[in-house]
Structure formats: structure tokens, C-alpha cells
Amino acid sequence: MPPPTGRRHGSAMPFKKAKNPKGAIKKIWYYIKMQKLALILTSIAVVIQTASVVYGTTLVGTAIDKYITVFNFKGLARFSVLLGAVYVVSAAAGWLQTRITVSVANKAMYNVRNDLFAKLQKLSLKYFDSLPHGELMSRLTNDVDNIGQALSQSIVSLISSVLSIIMTVFAMLIINPLLTLVAFLIIPTGILITKTIASRSKKLFSKQQKSLGELNGLIEETISGQKVVKIFGREKIIIDEFAKKNDELKQAGTKAQFLSSIIWPTMNSLNNLSYSLIAFAGSLLLLSGKTTITIGKISNMLIFSKQLARPINEIANLFNTLQSAIASAERVFEVIDETPEQSEGVSVADIKGRVEFKNITFGYNSNEPVLKGVSINAEPGDSVALVGPTGAGKTTIVNLLTRFYDVDEGSILVDGKDIRTLDRNSLRKSLGMVLQDTYLFSSSIKENIRYGKLSATDAEVEQAARLANVHQFIMHLPNGYDTILTDGGEGISQGQRQLISIARAILANPSVLILDEATSSIDTRTEKQIQQALLTLMSGRTSFVIAHRLSTIRDAKEILVINDGQIIERGNHDFLYNKKGFYYNLYISQFKRIAEE
Amino acid sequence: MKKLLKYLKPYTKYAVLAPSLLMIEVFLELQQPRLMGNIVDLGIARGDMSFVITTAIKMIIISFAMSAGGVSSIFFSSRVSQSFGADVRNSLFEKIQSFSFSDIDKFKTSSLITRLTNDVTQVQLMVLMGLRMMFRAPLLAFGGFFMAARLNLKLSLVLAIALPILAAAVTFFIYKSFPLFRKVQKKLDRINLIMRENLSGIRVVKAFVRFDYEQKRFDSANSDYTQIGIKAGSLLALSMPAMIIIMNFTVVAVLWYGGFLAQSGEIEVGKIIAFINYSTQILFSFMMLGFLFINISRAYVSAGRINEVLETESTMQSPQNAITKEISNGVIEFKNVSFKYNKADKNSQLKNINLKIAAGETVAILGETGSGKTTLVNLIPRLYDVSSGQVLIDGVDVKDYDIETLRSFVGMVPQDTVLFTGTIADNIKWGNPNAQDDEIKNASSISQASEFLDAIPDGYDTIVGQRGVGLSGGQRQRVAIARAIAKNPKILIFDDSTSAVDVVTEAKIQQNLKEQLSTRTFIIVAQRISSALDSDRIIVLKDGEIAEQGTHSELIAKNGIYTDIYKSQLGTEGI
Structure with missing residues (x-):
């Protein structure tokens, strides 16, 4: 019984070919070879098992010839004990072989997953931004599962299938070469049929896979956007579209299913044909009396010919599974082999907080600069505000300071040191960030706040929550700080999530603070309430504040107005206001009208 | 099933x-x-x-x-x-x-x-x-037994003993493995969850430098999974040889007892061979059944x-005899409306709301996070049903309308802007599948989407929802607004729909709406005072209740919550 988990049926298996199967196999080998002793043991067990099965079968023939046909019951009784013993050995070897493989495969996959995860942590943000999320996720889950499945089942079964074919054929040849030849008359036909069916069903399967992908895409999109579907009353149109795609899948699926399923009865029938031929040829030989053939031997040949069918079928099936596993391995190792963010720089602690941007030019794509010649200078404790229209490059400045990305030209200095010479992690530890998309993990609120400082006590967590003005709200929840945040965060609004992430940053207590639209989803009154907390947080720290709302940044020491990747104005509020330039217009559009009402 | x-x-x-x-x-x-x-x-x-x-x-x-x-x-x-x-x-x-x-x-x-x-x-x-195995396995097993018994009744005794033992073994393994595999699945889900979280939250992980923490968290999930995986695998490793040995011992027994019977002339050699064949057939079908059962329980x-x-x-659901007549005025009335998302909730999201909005009126709703603004507007197109009280449109309870009719007259731009795979024009057409090009353009120009659409190479044919074509938050909001306008609704609702749009653009959108869609009843849920400024009336919610309402100057004169919000956005000293 194969395990019911994770085993994908053929119909759900995409047929993707590996580009460099050898390389992928080599890399898998690296993970298995750590368990040398286990591997040697399994190999021995596989050999013993297949050999004992074949030997057992020949013994049955001997039993018929030497004891049953000559009515030697006493001898038979003794012989039965021998046969039983062979079977016990075979079963024991079988058990040992699977048991060891299970553990080898699971341990190897444990290491693969850990390595994969560790690599993910080290990859640059650029990598994540350049690969579709779904694609990466599917490598981390489906592909890893695929390899695990192949390791724990397919490979051993492949080896044991090949071995048992070799041994069976060998045994058959010893018993009677002529009958063996008869048995093999069928094999080329069998291979031909399997090949034809397999190549056709492959095409059908990829068609089915394509329909399935389209259907799943539609499901994912409409169900996620279900509320919009309802607001616009699109249910009927979508149902029709779904039914159409569903029908396409059905057509493709039925054909693929049928074609791939008929291999079995076809092979079965061929097998029976060969069985009949052996019986016929065997009888002929026996009656001719010219050879040493016996009834027991014919019976043996018949059993062997039946036994041959299973491994041959198995190999045909395994071929697809292994091919797709190798393709999976290739995709997984592509991630593992990716060059990580370099982190060998000088470690820094106790940053004072002087930050300089010297003539920075940067683009996410080399030919489209997002920032052009930007220079910023912030002394320890300064607060710098970045304003400007959407897409002007404000968030990019944050991405560079945190070294999520590295500058193309120019340099960024923290306390006078180029950040490219600093250890990324120690740099980031000194920077506190509240980002535009507040990402919270699906654990308790307490754990999420504590993310800022793992050693924080409950009291410290609560203190941070109070400062962020979210304590009250948390206490209103039935489970308080132990409330588990789920995906999508039903019941907790975007604004509240942002408050929690502010509490998290407060707890981290960094030297340089970055607030990227940290309060965009918080209503202004609540924002006002946490403003004080933010001000306390900002005092004595260098801070960079990005906001749409100008009220948030009025008190900044320096305001930088960014447009099209360049700083077009700089100065404090009064200066910029009186200058009557870009900032003035932004400001006016927001306040002037209110003030003049 | x-x-x-x-x-x-x-x-x-x-x-x-x-x-x-x-x-x-x-x-x-x-x-x-x-x-x-x-x-x-x-x-x-x-x-x-x-x-x-x-x-x-x-x-x-x-x-x-x-x-x-x-x-x-x-x-x-x-x-x-x-x-x-x-x-x-x-x-x-x-x-x-x-x-x-x-x-x-x-x-x-x-x-x-x-x-x-x-x-x-x-x-x-x-x-x-x-359809295949469920019939095939028992048929093969019983048929095989029958055929074997016909060959020799005495010899079939061996099978009569072996079969119950095998059945017991199969049951045992199913019974043991089922809960194990459920656990395996659970642990796997956990691994996937952590993976997913680290992908989506990679910026946070990096920002807080929590590699070690995450690695530890993952490692513990990973080793849990490995352990339970080995346990489940070991059980399976045991099951196969166990069944095969039962089968092989049956063959030995058939040989031995068959040999005994052959001695006394009760059975011929060929029959013994046939008997062995039947035995293996029966035993294989039993194993097949076991495999089937594991799958059945999953299904x-x-x-x-x-x-x-x-x-x-x-x-x-729409009521019987639902009203399908068009909404011609757009008068909205809340009568004693209270609302809870869950009956079990301690607090109501809305408490005793009484509010009448006239046809063509523009009303802004302000209030703190969680004060019930979104909840209030969700009740208008009947996205949720009130817990008590009534919401009336043109004097008719929304529950009496045919839902489709009701919603076709309400244009709503929800808080999270969802666009669907397809071109931008396709997305705007959601509002009106029959919209002509000029209608689409008009809706886009009102929502200021045309401003950036005219500037990009593929314009309205730009495909969204696919990787690579990133519309910014503000751009998406503008498309979503165009989509709602294309519907040509009697009632238009913006639920914080311009939060990512800069104030200059926002003012232009409002101006356009005022000029071109003045007969619509217009409700704006907003954070910024500037969004609310042009409204005929401003309603301030607090803890699910209407705290204040009136025009801007009336509310300023009251010197209450609104004034607080106003001052906080303006900067306390004013200009």
C-alpha cells in the first residue's frame, strides 16, 4: 500500500522535462550519500529480496517435480519448511529495504527542505521580486514533495524492478532457454504498444494540465475577488465561463484518463497471450520427450512469465514519475544554488545614526533609473521627510538604505561608512522599519509584536502596544494578546494591523527609524494619538518618514520633495511653504481649501 | 460520499x-x-x-x-x-x-x-x-475462491483459513495508518504555511533580521514532519512484507496439503498448480482492497x-415576488439599524443608526478605524443583512428588492481594489458589459484613469492581473472607480477609494463627479478631511454610532470630534 499522502495521481502530474538530468541526479545524490551505511544495507536487502523471491519460485517447481508428482509426502513436508524459510528471509529483506529507504528519504528531504529554507532567507529581495510568487511557492511545496516521493518509493522500486527482471530472466534461461525465447516473443510488442500509448497520452495529459491550470486560475481569481463579483452582479457570466472551461477540462481529462488506463489491460492481455504460448510450447516439448523439461519446470516458467509483467509495467509507470521528479529536483536546486546576498562585511553595533546619500542613481531595471543623482544628509537624531507623488521613488530610497537593493552609482554612508562594506544583518538590526504593507504572521498578536525583540517580556510587549495605542483594542478581543491572526486577518482591520506593526517596531528600539506610509490606513484621529508615541520613538533617532499626508511630516527637520526620481525641493516646512513651489501646491491642495472654508 | x-x-x-x-x-x-x-x-x-x-x-x-x-x-x-x-x-x-x-x-x-x-x-x-477496483477486487476474490473450491473442496480449506487472517491484517494496517496519515498531512500543512509566510513576509523577516528565529521555527516544523513521515513510512514498510508473507505461507500450505491429497489420489498436479494461481489472485485482490479503503477514507x-x-x-436570497422595478431616485434611509458580523460578538459594529440621505445628496462618512464606516455602506447594496432595523431605498426595504436589480443600481468601489485578468477595458466593462469605447473613455476620464492610460503604450488594452504589469495602488483605484462609474449607478459609494491617490488628483475626480454625475446619490467613506470637504453633509461615526453630522462649518462650530480630526490634519496652529 503506497502512502495516501502527497501521492499525485498521474492525471495531475505535469510533464516537464529536465534540462540537465545528470546534474540534478548528482545533487540529489549529495543528500543521500551522507547515509552511506544505510545505503549499503538497503542495496544488500534489495538483492536478497529479489533473489529470494526468484529462488522461492523455482523451489515451487522443484516441489512439484520431486515430491508431488512422485508422491513423496515426507520429503515434501521437509521441503515446505525450506520454502517457508526462504519466504521469511524474503519478507524480512523486503521490510528492511523499505524501512531503511523511508528513513533515508525522509532524512534527505529534511536536509533539502532546511537548505532550501535557509537559502530563501539569504536571497536578495531582487530575487523575490523577479519571480512570480506562485511559481516559487510551487517549487517549495509541490516540487519538494515530488522529489521526496521519488526518493522514498520510486527509486527503490525501479532498482528492484530491474533486478527482478534480470534475475527472473536468468532463472528462466537456466530452466529452459527455448521456452524463455517464447516468453520473450511478446516483449517487443509490449514495449511498442506501451511507447505508442505513452507518447499519445503524454500529449493528452499536457492538454489536460493546461485546461486544469486555466480552470484553477479562474477559480483562484474569482473566489478571491468574490466580493467584487457580487457587487457587480457578474455571477451568471462567471458561471458560464466556468462551465465552459470545466467542460474543456472534462473532454481533455476523459481522453487522457482513458488512454493512460488502457495500458494495463493491454499489457495484461499480452501477458496472458505469452502465458498461453508458454503452456502450449511447454506441452509440446514435454510430449516430444526430447528435452529435460518437466511439469514443475513448465509451471515455473508460467509463474515467471506472470511475474515479469509486474516489474515491466512498473518501470513504464516509474519512468514518468522519475522524469517529473528530476525536473522538480532541477527546479528546487536552482533555488538552492542561487547566489545569496553577500554578508561578509564589517559588523556594526551602536550606530549613531548619521546617514548620507551621495549622488545615488538606481533603477530596478538597468535601463530605467528610478532615482537620479539623489543626495541626502541626515545628522544623528534628524528627522527627514520624503514627500512626492506616487511612483516618485520614495520607497526606493528605503529599499536602498536597508540594502534590499544596492545602488548602481554613488554611495550610501552610515556613520561615515559605506553600507556596502557593512554586514547587512548588523546594518538592518540598527534600522527599524514600519513598512507600507504590514506583514503579520499567523501566530498570536503577542508573538507578532515580540518579533521586534525576541527576548521581550509580556510587560514590554504590552508597553509597546500601549505606546502604539493598540492596547485598548487588543484587550477588547475575546482572547486578548493571544488572539491568533489568520490569513486575510478577518475581524482585524488594516489600520489595526498597522498599529500592531508599529508596536513591533517600537519594541525593536532601533537607531535609525523608517516609516514608510506607516499610518496610511489609520484614521487621522488615531494617527494623532500615536503621533506622540511616534515622536517619542523618533526623538534621539535618525528617522525617515514617507507619507502622503503632509500633516504627518510638518515637524520634520528637513523635507525632501521628490518627483521623477529627483529631489526637486528641500528645506523645512516654513521655508518650502514660503517658496510657493511644488511642495506649496501639494500642501495647498490638501489644506488650503479646508482652511478657507 | x-x-x-x-x-x-x-x-x-x-x-x-x-x-x-x-x-x-x-x-x-x-x-x-x-x-x-x-x-x-x-x-x-x-x-x-x-x-x-x-x-x-x-x-x-x-x-x-x-x-x-x-x-x-x-x-x-x-x-x-x-x-x-x-x-x-x-x-x-x-x-x-x-x-x-x-x-x-x-x-x-x-x-x-x-x-x-x-x-x-x-x-x-x-x-x-x-468503478474499477471496488468491483474488480471482490469479484476476483470471491470468483477465485469459488473456482478453487470447485477444483478441490478440501484444499480450499487452506484458503478458508488464510483469508480471514489476511483480512484481519489489512484491517489492522488501515486502522493504524489512517490517523497517522492525517497527522502527516497536518505537519505538511504547517511546513507550507511557514514557507508561504516567509515568502510573503520576506521584507519583514529581513528588516528585523530574524533568520535564525525563522530557521528554528521551520526546523522544528520540518523535523516534526520528518519524524511522523518516518513513522508512517515504517508502518507501510511493515505492511507489504506482512501481507506477502501471509500469501506465501498460503502457497506453501497449498503445496504441502495438496501434495498430501495427491498422494491419496484426490487431486492432480495440474489442479494444484491452478489452485496456487487462484490463491495468488485472491490474495492480490485483498491487498488491492486495502489500498482502496485507505483512499476511500480520504475521499x-x-x-x-x-x-x-x-x-x-x-x-x-431574493424574496419571492421580489421587486425588480428600477431605482429612480436613490433616497437612502437607515431606520434603527444595528449590525453584528457574528451573533456571538460582544459589541455591535453599528448601533441604532437613523439616517436619511436624499436623492442626489453627497454625504461623507468619517470616523476612526473600526468605527463602522465600511459596515454602514455595505448594508446599502445588501452585501450584509442588518441584525435589526431596516435599510430602505426609495422607500422600499432592501430585503424586498431582487438582489440583482438592487445591486445594478448601486455602484461601489470597495476598499481593496481587486482587478481581474484581462485588459483594463475588460475590467471597466465589468460595470457595463455593453459599454462602447467612448463610454469606457468617459468613465476613465471622470476617474482620472485616462491620465495614465493615455500615457502607456497599450493604453486601455494593457493586460492587468499578470506579472510584470504593475499598476500602482493609486492607478488601480482609479480603474476601479471607472469601473463603478461605467455602471451608471443611481447610488455611488466610495469606500476609502482614493487613499492611494494624491490629493490633487482626488480633488479633480470629485470635481468631475460633481459636474457630470450630479443627480447621483454619492457616499464617500474617507480618512482625509479634504475628501469630505465638498460634501453636502458630513457624518462622523464613533463606536458604531453617529456622533456628529452637518456641513463642514456646522461641525467646526460644534468643536467636537470633527474639529479634532480637522485640527490633526491641518496641524494645530492652522495657517
């Missing part, structure tokens, strides 16, 4: 044909060992060559007939299972489309998706295997999850 079986009904003919053809296959298969035995006993032993030839030819013909039966059975069973799966998927999807917002909240989006995809595949597979779980959805009656 049973309840889903009704989806097989349209395919009854095929569903009967498939196992019937299978029966033919099995029946023929059962003839083979007997014929073989005959060749030995009646042909070879007696030197009757022509008997050997005729029997062998018989066997060959039978084997071809067998495969014909098998192939045609598969033809019907694939057809049945695929059609069954497609039908279940269709009704599941239709059901979900009929769900109200609270139904969707209850099930959660991700779980609905799994049910539509994995769970349906699971039951579909079950039907396929059911059962899936079937249960599908049924749960199918049996949920949408909590919101």
Missing part, C-alpha cells in the same frame, strides 16, 4: 455498463488457471496433443476478449468519473456564486478554493477507482467538505 452519488445519476447507464464489462473481464480471467490445469492434467499427462492445442487457442482467445472487456470498461468508467467530477465542480461553483458575503467570510476564501480543486479531484478519483473527508458547501443555503 453518499449524497454526492446523486451526481452519478445522469450517467447511470455508463455506471452500470462499466462494472458489467468488468465482470466479463474478471470472469474470463478466472478461467485461465483452470484451463492451464487442464492442459497439464488432461493434455500433457495423457499425451493428448490436440487437447493442448485447442485449450491453448481457447486461452489466447479468452485473453483477447478479456482485454476488450477491460478496455471498454475503462472507456465508460473514465467517462463517468470525469463527467461526475465536472458536474460536482459546476454545482459547487454555482453554489459559491450564490453565497452572501457572510457565507464567504464563514468558509474563508482559501478553503473554498481547496474544496473546488483538490477535494473535487479526490472524489472524482474515488469514483474512477470505485470521504473531501466529500464531507464538498457537501458542507453544497448544503449551505445561502443566507441571503
Whole structure:
């Protein structure tokens, strides 16, 4: 019984070919070879098992010839004990072989997953931004599962299938070469049929896979956007579209299913044909009396010919599974082999907080600069505000300071040191960030706040929550700080999530603070309430504040107005206001009208 | 599972044909060992060559007939299972489309998706295997036993002893493995969860430099999974040899007892060989059954999850004799409205709201996070039903309208801007499938989407929803607004729809709306005072109640919450 988990049926298996199967196999080998002793043991067990099965079968023939046909019951009784013993050995070897493989495969996959995860942590943000999320996720889950499945089942079964074919054929040849030849008359036909069916069903399967992908895409999109579907009353149109795609899948699926399923009865029938031929040829030989053939031997040949069918079928099936596993391995190792963010720089602690941007030019794509010649200078404790229209490059400045990305030209200095010479992690530890998309993990609120400082006590967590003005709200929840945040965060609004992430940053207590639209989803009154907390947080720290709302940044020491990747104005509020330039217009559009009402 | 079986009904003919053809296959298969035995006993032993030839030819013909039966059975069973799966998927999807917002909240989006995809595949597979193995295995087992007993009753005693033992073994392993595999799945889900979180939250992980923490968290999930995986695998590793040894000992017993019977002339050699063949056939089908049962139990779980959805009656349906007349004025009235998302909630999100909005009026709703602004506007197109009180449009309770009619007159731009795969024009057409190019352009120019659409190369034909084409938050909001405007609604609702749009653009949008859609009733949920400034009336919510209302100057004069908000946005000292 194969395990019911994770085993994908053929119909759900995409047929993707590996580009460099050898390389992928080599890399898998690296993970298995750590368990040398286990591997040697399994190999021995596989050999013993297949050999004992074949030997057992020949013994049955001997039993018929030497004891049953000559009515030697006493001898038979003794012989039965021998046969039983062979079977016990075979079963024991079988058990040992699977048991060891299970553990080898699971341990190897444990290491693969850990390595994969560790690599993910080290990859640059650029990598994540350049690969579709779904694609990466599917490598981390489906592909890893695929390899695990192949390791724990397919490979051993492949080896044991090949071995048992070799041994069976060998045994058959010893018993009677002529009958063996008869048995093999069928094999080329069998291979031909399997090949034809397999190549056709492959095409059908990829068609089915394509329909399935389209259907799943539609499901994912409409169900996620279900509320919009309802607001616009699109249910009927979508149902029709779904039914159409569903029908396409059905057509493709039925054909693929049928074609791939008929291999079995076809092979079965061929097998029976060969069985009949052996019986016929065997009888002929026996009656001719010219050879040493016996009834027991014919019976043996018949059993062997039946036994041959299973491994041959198995190999045909395994071929697809292994091919797709190798393709999976290739995709997984592509991630593992990716060059990580370099982190060998000088470690820094106790940053004072002087930050300089010297003539920075940067683009996410080399030919489209997002920032052009930007220079910023912030002394320890300064607060710098970045304003400007959407897409002007404000968030990019944050991405560079945190070294999520590295500058193309120019340099960024923290306390006078180029950040490219600093250890990324120690740099980031000194920077506190509240980002535009507040990402919270699906654990308790307490754990999420504590993310800022793992050693924080409950009291410290609560203190941070109070400062962020979210304590009250948390206490209103039935489970308080132990409330588990789920995906999508039903019941907790975007604004509240942002408050929690502010509490998290407060707890981290960094030297340089970055607030990227940290309060965009918080209503202004609540924002006002946490403003004080933010001000306390900002005092004595260098801070960079990005906001749409100008009220948030009025008190900044320096305001930088960014447009099209360049700083077009700089100065404090009064200066910029009186200058009557870009900032003035932004400001006016927001306040002037209110003030003049 | 049973309840889903009704989806097989349209395919009854095929569903009967498939196992019937299978029966033919099995029946023929059962003839083979007997014929073989005959060749030995009646042909070879007696030197009757022509008997050997005729029997062998018989066997060959039978084997071809067998495969014909098998192939045609598969033809019907694939057809049945695929059609069954497609039908279940269709009704599941239709059901979900009929769900109200609270139904969707209850099930959660991700779980609905799994049910539509994995769970349906699971039951579909079950039907396929059911049609084949569920019949094949017992038929083969019982048929084999019957044939064996016919060969020699005494010898079949061996089988009578072996079968219960094997059955017990199969049951034991199923019983043991089932809960284990459930655990394996759970641990795997946990691994996937952490992976997913680290992908989505990579910026946070990096920002807080929490690699070690995350690695530890992952490692513990990973080793849990590995351990339970090894445990489950070991059980399986034991099951296979255990069953095979039972089988092989049966063969030994048949040989031994058969030899004993042969001595006294009660059985011939050929029959013993045939008997061994039947034994292996029977034992294999038992193992097949075991495998089948494990899968059935999995499909059962899936079937249960599908049924749960199918049996949920949408909590919101159009009434009988629903009103389908068009909404001509757009007068909105809340009468004593209270609302809770869950009955179990301690606090109501809305408490005793009384509010009348005149046709063509522009009303802004302000208030703190969580004060109930979104909840209030969600009640207008009946996205949720009130817990008590009434919402009336043009004097008619929204519950009395045909839901589709009601919603077709309400244009709403929800808080999170969802666009769908397709061109921008396609997305705007959601508001009005028959919209002409100039209507689309007009809607876009009102929402200021045209400003950036005219500047990008593919313009309205730009594909969104695919990777690579990133519209910024503000751009998406503007497309979403155009979509709602294209609907040409009587009531237009913005739920914080311009939060990512800069103030200059926002002012332009409002100006356009005022000029071109002045007869619409317009409700703006907003954070910024500037968004609310042009409204005829401003309503301030606090803890689910209307705290203040009036025009800007009236509210300023009150010197209450609104003034606080105003000052906080203006900067305390004013200009």
C-alpha cells in the first residue's frame, strides 16, 4: 500500500522535462550519500529480496517435480519448511529495504527542505521580486514533495524492478532457454504498444494540465475577488465561463484518463497471450520427450512469465514519475544554488545614526533609473521627510538604505561608512522599519509584536502596544494578546494591523527609524494619538518618514520633495511653504481649501 | 460520499455498463488457471496433443476478449468519473456564486478554493477507482475462491483459513495508518504555511533580521514532519512484507496439503498448480482492497467538505415576488439599524443608526478605524443583512428588492481594489458589459484613469492581473472607480477609494463627479478631511454610532470630534 499522502495521481502530474538530468541526479545524490551505511544495507536487502523471491519460485517447481508428482509426502513436508524459510528471509529483506529507504528519504528531504529554507532567507529581495510568487511557492511545496516521493518509493522500486527482471530472466534461461525465447516473443510488442500509448497520452495529459491550470486560475481569481463579483452582479457570466472551461477540462481529462488506463489491460492481455504460448510450447516439448523439461519446470516458467509483467509495467509507470521528479529536483536546486546576498562585511553595533546619500542613481531595471543623482544628509537624531507623488521613488530610497537593493552609482554612508562594506544583518538590526504593507504572521498578536525583540517580556510587549495605542483594542478581543491572526486577518482591520506593526517596531528600539506610509490606513484621529508615541520613538533617532499626508511630516527637520526620481525641493516646512513651489501646491491642495472654508 | 452519488445519476447507464464489462473481464480471467490445469492434467499427462492445442487457442482467445472487456470498461468508467467530477465542480461553483458575503467570510476564501480543486479531484478519483477496483477486487476474490473450491473442496480449506487472517491484517494496517496519515498531512500543512509566510513576509523577516528565529521555527516544523513521515513510512514498510508473507505461507500450505491429497489420489498436479494461481489472485485482490479503503477514507473527508458547501443555503436570497422595478431616485434611509458580523460578538459594529440621505445628496462618512464606516455602506447594496432595523431605498426595504436589480443600481468601489485578468477595458466593462469605447473613455476620464492610460503604450488594452504589469495602488483605484462609474449607478459609494491617490488628483475626480454625475446619490467613506470637504453633509461615526453630522462649518462650530480630526490634519496652529 503506497502512502495516501502527497501521492499525485498521474492525471495531475505535469510533464516537464529536465534540462540537465545528470546534474540534478548528482545533487540529489549529495543528500543521500551522507547515509552511506544505510545505503549499503538497503542495496544488500534489495538483492536478497529479489533473489529470494526468484529462488522461492523455482523451489515451487522443484516441489512439484520431486515430491508431488512422485508422491513423496515426507520429503515434501521437509521441503515446505525450506520454502517457508526462504519466504521469511524474503519478507524480512523486503521490510528492511523499505524501512531503511523511508528513513533515508525522509532524512534527505529534511536536509533539502532546511537548505532550501535557509537559502530563501539569504536571497536578495531582487530575487523575490523577479519571480512570480506562485511559481516559487510551487517549487517549495509541490516540487519538494515530488522529489521526496521519488526518493522514498520510486527509486527503490525501479532498482528492484530491474533486478527482478534480470534475475527472473536468468532463472528462466537456466530452466529452459527455448521456452524463455517464447516468453520473450511478446516483449517487443509490449514495449511498442506501451511507447505508442505513452507518447499519445503524454500529449493528452499536457492538454489536460493546461485546461486544469486555466480552470484553477479562474477559480483562484474569482473566489478571491468574490466580493467584487457580487457587487457587480457578474455571477451568471462567471458561471458560464466556468462551465465552459470545466467542460474543456472534462473532454481533455476523459481522453487522457482513458488512454493512460488502457495500458494495463493491454499489457495484461499480452501477458496472458505469452502465458498461453508458454503452456502450449511447454506441452509440446514435454510430449516430444526430447528435452529435460518437466511439469514443475513448465509451471515455473508460467509463474515467471506472470511475474515479469509486474516489474515491466512498473518501470513504464516509474519512468514518468522519475522524469517529473528530476525536473522538480532541477527546479528546487536552482533555488538552492542561487547566489545569496553577500554578508561578509564589517559588523556594526551602536550606530549613531548619521546617514548620507551621495549622488545615488538606481533603477530596478538597468535601463530605467528610478532615482537620479539623489543626495541626502541626515545628522544623528534628524528627522527627514520624503514627500512626492506616487511612483516618485520614495520607497526606493528605503529599499536602498536597508540594502534590499544596492545602488548602481554613488554611495550610501552610515556613520561615515559605506553600507556596502557593512554586514547587512548588523546594518538592518540598527534600522527599524514600519513598512507600507504590514506583514503579520499567523501566530498570536503577542508573538507578532515580540518579533521586534525576541527576548521581550509580556510587560514590554504590552508597553509597546500601549505606546502604539493598540492596547485598548487588543484587550477588547475575546482572547486578548493571544488572539491568533489568520490569513486575510478577518475581524482585524488594516489600520489595526498597522498599529500592531508599529508596536513591533517600537519594541525593536532601533537607531535609525523608517516609516514608510506607516499610518496610511489609520484614521487621522488615531494617527494623532500615536503621533506622540511616534515622536517619542523618533526623538534621539535618525528617522525617515514617507507619507502622503503632509500633516504627518510638518515637524520634520528637513523635507525632501521628490518627483521623477529627483529631489526637486528641500528645506523645512516654513521655508518650502514660503517658496510657493511644488511642495506649496501639494500642501495647498490638501489644506488650503479646508482652511478657507 | 453518499449524497454526492446523486451526481452519478445522469450517467447511470455508463455506471452500470462499466462494472458489467468488468465482470466479463474478471470472469474470463478466472478461467485461465483452470484451463492451464487442464492442459497439464488432461493434455500433457495423457499425451493428448490436440487437447493442448485447442485449450491453448481457447486461452489466447479468452485473453483477447478479456482485454476488450477491460478496455471498454475503462472507456465508460473514465467517462463517468470525469463527467461526475465536472458536474460536482459546476454545482459547487454555482453554489459559491450564490453565497452572501457572510457565507464567504464563514468558509474563508482559501478553503473554498481547496474544496473546488483538490477535494473535487479526490472524489472524482474515488469514483474512477470505485468503478474499477471496488468491483474488480471482490469479484476476483470471491470468483477465485469459488473456482478453487470447485477444483478441490478440501484444499480450499487452506484458503478458508488464510483469508480471514489476511483480512484481519489489512484491517489492522488501515486502522493504524489512517490517523497517522492525517497527522502527516497536518505537519505538511504547517511546513507550507511557514514557507508561504516567509515568502510573503520576506521584507519583514529581513528588516528585523530574524533568520535564525525563522530557521528554528521551520526546523522544528520540518523535523516534526520528518519524524511522523518516518513513522508512517515504517508502518507501510511493515505492511507489504506482512501481507506477502501471509500469501506465501498460503502457497506453501497449498503445496504441502495438496501434495498430501495427491498422494491419496484426490487431486492432480495440474489442479494444484491452478489452485496456487487462484490463491495468488485472491490474495492480490485483498491487498488491492486495502489500498482502496485507505483512499476511500480520504475521499470521504473531501466529500464531507464538498457537501458542507453544497448544503449551505445561502443566507441571503431574493424574496419571492421580489421587486425588480428600477431605482429612480436613490433616497437612502437607515431606520434603527444595528449590525453584528457574528451573533456571538460582544459589541455591535453599528448601533441604532437613523439616517436619511436624499436623492442626489453627497454625504461623507468619517470616523476612526473600526468605527463602522465600511459596515454602514455595505448594508446599502445588501452585501450584509442588518441584525435589526431596516435599510430602505426609495422607500422600499432592501430585503424586498431582487438582489440583482438592487445591486445594478448601486455602484461601489470597495476598499481593496481587486482587478481581474484581462485588459483594463475588460475590467471597466465589468460595470457595463455593453459599454462602447467612448463610454469606457468617459468613465476613465471622470476617474482620472485616462491620465495614465493615455500615457502607456497599450493604453486601455494593457493586460492587468499578470506579472510584470504593475499598476500602482493609486492607478488601480482609479480603474476601479471607472469601473463603478461605467455602471451608471443611481447610488455611488466610495469606500476609502482614493487613499492611494494624491490629493490633487482626488480633488479633480470629485470635481468631475460633481459636474457630470450630479443627480447621483454619492457616499464617500474617507480618512482625509479634504475628501469630505465638498460634501453636502458630513457624518462622523464613533463606536458604531453617529456622533456628529452637518456641513463642514456646522461641525467646526460644534468643536467636537470633527474639529479634532480637522485640527490633526491641518496641524494645530492652522495657517
